[in-house]
Amino acid sequence: MLPTDGLGIVSAVARVVIVGAGAVGLFYGARLAAAGHDVVFVARRELEALRQRGLELRSPEGDLRLSTVAAVGYGEPVVPPADLLLCTLKTTALDVAAELCAPAVGPGTRVVALMNGLDVEAPLAERFGAARVFGVMAFVGVHREEPGVVRHVAYGRVTVGHLLDDRTEAEHVAELFRSAGIEAVVAPSLRYARWEKLCWNVPFNGLSVAADGADTATILADEELRRLAERAMREVVATANADLAARGAEERFVADDVVSRLFAQTVALGPYRTSMLIDYEHGRPLEVEAILGNPVRRARELHLEVPTMEALYALVRARDRRLARDREAR
Amino acid sequence: MLPTDGLGIVSAVARVVIVGAGAVGLFYGARLAAAGHDVVFVARRELEALRQRGLELRSPEGDLRLSTVAAVGYGEPVVPPADLLLCTLKTTALDVAAELCAPAVGPGTRVVALMNGLDVEAPLAERFGAARVFGVMAFVGVHREEPGVVRHVAYGRVTVGHLLDDRTEAEHVAELFRSAGIEAVVAPSLRYARWEKLCWNVPFNGLSVAADGADTATILADEELRRLAERAMREVVATANADLAARGAEERFVADDVVSRLFAQTVALGPYRTSMLIDYEHGRPLEVEAILGNPVRRARELHLEVPTMEALYALVRARDRRLARDREAR
Numbered sequence: 329m330l331p332t333d334g335l336g337i338v339s340a341v342a343r344v345v346i347v348g349a350g351a352v353g354l355f356y357g358a359r360l361a362a363a364g365h366d367v368v369f370v371a372r373r374e375l376e377a378l379r380q381r382g383l384e385l386r387s388p389e390g391d392l393r394l395s396t397v398a399a400v401g402y403g404e405p406v407v408p409p410a411d412l413l414l415c416t417l418k419t420t421a422l423d424v425a426a427e428l429c430a431p432a433v434g435p436g437t438r439v440v441a442l443m444n445g446l447d448v449e450a451p452l453a454e455r456f457g458a459a460r461v462f463g464v465m466a467f468v469g470v471h472r473e474e475p476g477v478v479r480h481v482a483y484g485r486v487t488v489g490h491l492l493d494d495r496t497e498a499e500h501v502a503e504l505f506r507s508a509g510i511e512a513v514v515a516p517s518l519r520y521a522r523w524e525k526l527c528w529n530v531p532f533n534g535l536s537v538a539a540d541g542a543d544t545a546t547i548l549a550d551e552e553l554r555r556l557a558e559r560a561m562r563e564v565v566a567t568a569n570a571d572l573a574a575r576g577a578e579e580r581f582v583a584d585d586v587v588s589r590l591f592a593q594t595v596a597l598g599p600y601r602t603s604m605l606i607d608y609e610h611g612r613p614l615e616v617e618a619i620l621g622n623p624v625r626r627a628r629e630l631h632l633e634v635p636t637m638e639a640l641y642a643l644v645r646a647r648d649r650r651l652a653r654d655r656e657a658r
Numbered sequence: 659m660l661p662t663d664g665l666g667i668v669s670a671v672a673r674v675v676i677v678g679a680g681a682v683g684l685f686y687g688a689r690l691a692a693a694g695h696d697v698v699f700v701a702r703r704e705l706e707a708l709r710q711r712g713l714e715l716r717s718p719e720g721d722l723r724l725s726t727v728a729a730v731g732y733g734e735p736v737v738p739p740a741d742l743l744l745c746t747l748k749t750t751a752l753d754v755a756a757e758l759c760a761p762a763v764g765p766g767t768r769v770v771a772l773m774n775g776l777d778v779e780a781p782l783a784e785r786f787g788a789a790r791v792f793g794v795m796a797f798v799g800v801h802r803e804e805p806g807v808v809r810h811v812a813y814g815r816v817t818v819g820h821l822l823d824d825r826t827e828a829e830h831v832a833e834l835f836r837s838a839g840i841e842a843v844v845a846p847s848l849r850y851a852r853w854e855k856l857c858w859n860v861p862f863n864g865l866s867v868a869a870d871g872a873d874t875a876t877i878l879a880d881e882e883l884r885r886l887a888e889r890a891m892r893e894v895v896a897t898a899n900a901d902l903a904a905r906g907a908e909e910r911f912v913a914d915d916v917v918s919r920l921f922a923q924t925v926a927l928g929p930y931r932t933s934m935l936i937d938y939e940h941g942r943p944l945e946v947e948a949i950l951g952n953p954v955r956r957a958r959e960l961h962l963e964v965p966t967m968e969a970l971y972a973l974v975r976a977r978d979r980r981l982a983r984d985r986e987a988r
Contacts, residue, residue, distance in 0.1 A: 539976045540870060550979075552972035559965060635889060635965035642882035643973070646869045649880075 341366055342504055345410035345432040347425075349374035349399070351470040352442065353416030354478045356486075356510070358385040362392050363508035368406055369399040370432060377475030386473070387480035402428055409434030412504055414464070415452065416442045419618035426455035440464050440501060442486075444529060444603070445618025446522055446626065449491050461491040462501050463518045465525050471606075485511040489518025520579045523568035527581070528590050529602075529619050531560035534640030536605035537614065537647055545599035548591070556636060561587055563634040567627040574630060604644070611655060614648040621645070671696055672834055675740035675762040677755075679704035679729070681800040682772065683746030684808045686816075686840070688715040692722050693838035698736055699729040700762060707805030716803070717810035732758055739764030742834055744794070745782065746772045749948035756785035770794050770831060772816075774859065774933070775948025776852055776956065779821050791821040792831050793848045795855050801936075815841040819848025850909045853898035857911070858920050859932075859949050861890035864970030866935035867944065867977055875929035878921070886966060891917055893964040897957040904960060934974070941985060944978040951975070 342365050346357040349371035361367040361383075369378055378399040385392040400406060410432045417425050422443075429452065433439060439456050441449045442464040453461045469481035486505050490498040498514040505512035515521035535547050535557055547553045565583040572579055594600075607614050620641040627634040672695050676687040679701035691697040691713075699708055708729040715722040730736060740762045747755050752773075759782065763769060769786050771779045772794040783791045799811035816835050820828040828844040835842035845851035865877050865887055877883045895913040902909055924930075937944050950971040957964040 538868070539973055540980070542976065546976075550972070550976055552968070552975055556969055556972045559968070636969055638882070638889075639886055639966055639969035642880070642886045643869055645882055646872065646876075646880055650870070 342411040343408060344368070344504070345370060345406055345413045347413060347415045347429050347432065348417035348421075349378065350416060350418065351472045351478050352466055352468065353414065354383060354472065355385065355468060355470045355480055355484070356414060356416070356442070356466070356505075356508075358383050358392050358394060358478065359484075359508040359510060360504070361394055361397070365504075365508070367398065368410075368432070369397060370402060370404075370406065370428065371399050372402050374475060375399055375401050381476045384477045385480060386477065388482070389480070389484075404431060406432035410437045412438050412440065412501065414440045414442050418613070419443050419445050419448055419615045420613040422448060422451060422618065426451045430455065438462060438497075438501060440488075442466060443618065444525070444615055446526060446622040448618050449518075453491055458491045459494075462498065463489050463491065463522060464501070465521060485513070487513050487515050487521050489515040489521050491518060493517050517572075517577055517579060519575065519577065520568075520572060523564065523571070523581070526619070526623055527561055527564045527568070527586050528594070530564045530623060530637060530640065531557040532594065533602045533604035533615075533619055534560060534637075534644055536602040537608045538640050538643040541605065541609065543599040543601045543605070544594050544597055548595060558587055558591070560636040560640060561590065563627070563632075563637045564623060567623060567630065567632055567634060567637075570630045570632055571626055608647065608651070611651055613652070614644060616641070616644050616648045672741040673698070673738060674834070675700060675736055675743045677743060677745045677759050677762065678747035678751075679708065680746060680748065681802045681808050682796055682798065683744065684713060684802065685715065685798060685800045685810055685814070686744060686746070686772070686796070686835075686838075688713050688722050688724060688808065689814075689838040689840060690834070691724055691727070695834075695838070697728065698740075698762070699727060700732060700734075700736065700758065701729050702732050704805060705729055705731050711806045714807045715810060716807065718812070719810070719814075734761060736762035740767045742831065743767055743769045744772045745770060748943070749773050749775050749778055749945045750943040752778060752781060752948065756781045760785065768792060768827075768831060770818075772796060773948065774855070774945055776856060776952040778948050779848075783821055788821045789824075792828065793819050793821065793852060794831070795851060815843070817843050817845050817851050819845040819851050821848060823847050847902075847907055847909060849902060849905065849907065850898075853894070853901070853911070856949070856953055857891055857894045857898070857916050858924070860894045860953060860967060860970065861887040862924065863932045863934040863945075863949055864890060864967075864974055866932040867938045868970050868973040871935065871939065873929040873931045873935070874924050874927055878925060888917055888921070890966040890970060891920065893957070893962075893967045894953060897953060897960065897962055897964060897967070900960045900962055901956055938977065938981070941981050943982070944974060946971070946974050946978045 344360050344365050344367045346353045347370040349369045357367050378397045382395040383397045415429050438460050439452050440462040449461050449463050465487045467485045468483045473479045488498045488502045502512035502514050536542050562583050565581045569580050624637050624641045674690050674695050674697045676683045677700040679699045687697050708727045712725040713727045768790050769782050770792040779791050779793050795817045797815045798813045803809045818828045818832045832842035832844050866872050892913050895911045899910050954967050954971045
């Protein structure tokens with residue numbers, strides 16, 4: 329466990345560095361800055377807008393306008409280093425994530441992987457040590473409307489886990505989010521929480537692209553696609569349970585419960601377009617390895633048959649490669 | 659068994675009616691007509707071209723020009739009826755196939771389903787009786803270049819089976835093809851031959867569309883797509899063997915042999931675009947039920963798990979439905 333210094337990161341002003349200024353990073357950064365924390369963005373595309381015009385958050389919970397925002401470019405030193413670093417990069421940049429975070433990491437920095445998918449904490453743990461690495465899952469509907477402007481549509485809750493499942497450590501991070509009015513719960517185990525989110529993300533992100541542009545309502549209305557979604561979900565549950573067992577964890581998912589709960593929630597969601605579908609429609613790199621590839625590889629290590637997950641992985645991966653070729657050709 | 663009348667359909671001039679004047683129907687019709695048989699086409703789109711300009715076959719084996727061709731429209735009586743009727747409709751028209759064939763079917767007519775997929779003989783058998791229904795699988799590369807003009811690229815061999823597996827009956831049909839210089843073999847069992855073709859068609863037709871435009875070389879070069887193709891092929895073999903066993907048939911497929919043989923053949927084929935992919939690229943209805951849906955339904959009846967076949971079926975079916983909506987919107 330890391331020492332919590334005199335200041336802590338909760339009771340006083342914390343220095344928060346956000347690496348990756350996409351919609352999610354800008355949203356949480358704006359909320360933390362508005363709560364009085366000392367926030368710095370590490371950005372590339374968004375850098376000039378943040379420096380020149382600041383940051384605007386348009387939200388049903390109240391708009392927010394930060395006329396001056398601290399922002400540095402990738403690779404520039406961040407002095408002093410962060411108390412808490414939120415890595416909100418897309419997982420398609422996971423191979424350079426640790427490199428981009430490093431300039432803001434000091435001896436006391438807690439490093440949070442606020443990203444989708446499985447094993448996304450691994451490169452941060454390898455570089456900075458597992459004891460100070462966390463995973464956060466955000467349940468939030470946000471998108472970037474224009475440079476420096478983020479639209480918040482709904483939700484905002486985060487689930488926090490510590491990579492070694494130190495709950496006291498995870499509570500520190502959760503408290504920081506709460507200090508900005510954000511609902512934050514601590515997961516009993518980070519791995520369990522990651523798999524819980526994958527139970528939804530694998531079938532619905534996967535199918536939204538594999539079925540070439542299907543929103544959640546389209547998937548649910550088509551009996552064959554719906555069957556496929558359920559089958560994929562059950563394969564994720566089986567993989568999750570085997571993975572948890574192999575790690576000596578005690579939690580298990582009950583497949584029927586997961587299926588009935590997540591399908592009911594998805595019905596309630598209406599015609600929702602997954603993040604992967606939106607990336608696909610914009611021709612952007614897809615988070616295929618973190619969301620589909622890593623779970624499939626884990627299943628293979630555990631000698632499980634996951635044919636539906638494998639089909640979704642193979643088909644989405646083929647599309648992602650085609651998108652990459654199309655981008656190169658432009 | 660049907661009586662073979664004095665003329666037979668082999669030794670003399672046979673009256674052959676081709677229902678459906680796509681590239682395949684035009685190719686075999688032209689060859690049979692050139693061999694001296696009395697050929698009538700039952701056509702819709704191609705009708706005027708056939709009547710006004712006749713039929714031209716451009717082939718590496720020699721071009722063929724038939725300046726006058728007998729052709730009637732859908733629903734018009736065909737007098738006298740056929741000795742042999744070749745139903746070469748796309749299986750997307752399977753629900754009206756018997757209706758379109760009926761005007762050319764007399765008491766002595768043999769009816770051949772020259773179509774892709776499983777159970778495509780069923781509507782013809784229901785209408786005309788199984789004893790005179792045959793299935794033919796064509797291995798031929800042809801496409802329609804313009805109205806009344808067909809380009810023959812390669813191959814041409816047919817495999818003939820009788821629906822009740824009367825080999826003498828099947829030999830009559832094979833002989834007719836041979837009389838026009840077409841290589842024709844009689845399948846030991848029609849069902850076995852249908853499944854044999856599906857071992858290739860399910861994975862490669864399915865993936866070519868599900869992976870959104872992948873030719874066979876692309877599928878083979880992508881390790882995950884290739885794995886998916888092999889898995890689908892093994893599921894087809896398992897379904898085929900269970901289906902053959904349930905029917906009391908003795909033939910079985912050996913999965914490893916099928917996989918090694920068909921993959922080697924596919925490598926040799928080069929970057930081949932499946933018929934389903936070509937339909938997909940042209941926005942035409944896909945033969946999804948005959949090639950994917952019927953095999954999946956048979957597997958379900960047999961209580962077999964065929965997750966990869968199901969995934970291909972669900973995803974191709976979703977695309978086919980989207981194509982249908984797009985056509986309606988035009």
